[in-house]
Amino acid sequence: AQTVTQSQPEMSVQEAETVTLSCTYDTSESNYYLFWYKQPPSRQMILVIRQEAYKQQNATENRFSVNFQKAAKSFSLKISDSQLGDTAMYFCAFIGQGGSEKLVFGKGTKLTVNP
Amino acid sequence: DVKVTQSSRYLVKRTGEKVFLECVQDMDHENMFWYRQDPGLGLRLIYFSYDVKMKEKGDIPEGYSVSREKKERFSLILESASTNQTSMYLCASRRASYNEQFFGPGTRLTVL
Numbered sequence: 001a002q003t004v005t006q007s008q009p010e011m012s013v014q015e016a017e018t019v020t021l022s023c024t025y026d027t028s029e030s031n032y033y034l035f036w037y038k039q040p041p042s043r044q045m046i047l048v049i050r051q052e053a054y055k056q057q058n059a060t061e062n063r064f065s066v067n068f069q070k071a072a073k074s075f076s077l078k079i080s081d082s083q084l085g086d087t088a089m090y091f092c093a094f095i096g097q098g099g100s101e102k103l104v105f106g107k108g109t110k111l112t113v114n115p
Numbered sequence: 116d117v118k119v120t121q122s123s124r125y126l127v128k129r130t131g132e133k134v135f136l137e138c139v140q141d142m143d144h145e146n147m148f149w150y151r152q153d154p155g156l157g158l159r160l161i162y163f164s165y166d167v168k169m170k171e172k173g174d175i176p177e178g179y180s181v182s183r184e185k186k187e188r189f190s191l192i193l194e195s196a197s198t199n200q201t202s203m204y205l206c207a208s209r210r211a212s213y214n215e216q217f218f219g220p221g222t223r224l225t226v227l
Contacts, residue, residue: 009155033214045205045218091157095214101146101165102173103216107157 002027004094006106013082014114020067021077021109023092032096034068034075035103039089048090051075082113118142119219121206127225134193136222138206145211147189149173149181152203152221161204164189165211196226 003026013019025034032053039045051059051068058066063083067076079086092106122137138147145166150158150173160173162181170181178200182190189208193200206219 035215037218044220047215047217050215102160102163103148103214105158107155 002029002094002096002104004092004104004106006090006092006109008109009107010110010112012112012114013079015082015084017082018078018080019082019111021079021090021092021111023075023077023106025073025075025092025094025104027073027094027096029096032094034066035093035095036064036066036075036077037091037093037105038086039091039108040085040087045091049077079111084113084115087111087113119206119208119217121204121219121222123222124220125223125225127227128193128196129227130197132196132226134196134224134226136191136193136204136206136224138189138191138208138219139187140189140208140217141187142208142210142217143186144208144217145186146209147183148207148209148216149179149189149191150205150207151175152205158205161191196224198226200224201226 005024034051036048038048049061049064063080065078089108091108094104119140148163149161152158159175164170164183167186180192204222207216209216
């Protein structure tokens with residue numbers, strides 16, 4: 001069974017600095033997708049970034065980028081120039097292409113951006 | 116933009132009551148999901164539906180049932196609410212051929 005591990009329950013960063021959230025996963029599948037979702041306090045969960053396993057190039061979305069290390073099964077999220085609005089729970093998630101249609105989530109990292 | 120709505124943001128029920136949580140999406144998505152979110156446990160899948168009248172158990176289906184009579188609507192039912200079902204409930208939907216899930220705002224259910 002696939003598992004997703006986020007080893008940092010809580011993190012904090014100063015505004016304008018860079019922070020990296022860690023995520024590792026376990027799977028025997030060769031093709032899959034990885035996601036980072038953001039859940040601001042009392043607000044809707046939204047997709048931050050998506051990575052397809054067969055693409056070697058790391059995905060980027062404005063200030064958000066990932067470091068995808070397929071052999072190490074690692075998928076970290078880097079937030080550059082942190083803003084107060086980045087304060088949120090961040091969830092790493094995995095979905096395989098081997099038949100399972102279920103998204104597997106990590107337990108989340110609570111990120112606080114301090115002014 | 117995809118919109119997923121849930122019938123209530125906050126709900127308080129008594130032990131033993133039958134509880135209905137409603138979820139509606141407006142983008143003709145085939146797949147819909149119900150999760151519960153608890154601190155330190157992340158999101159756990161309760162039930163999901165590939166299409167109308169289809170349902171599959173997730174990781175924690177005990178104590179819950181679902182109904183999907185129309186494509187846009189997916190209901191979660193607690194037949195006899197218990198205090199250990201106090202939680203945040205999140206609904207999500209996606210188009211079958213894509214993997215991004217779109218989430219509703221959540222329903223915070225308290226069972227007294």
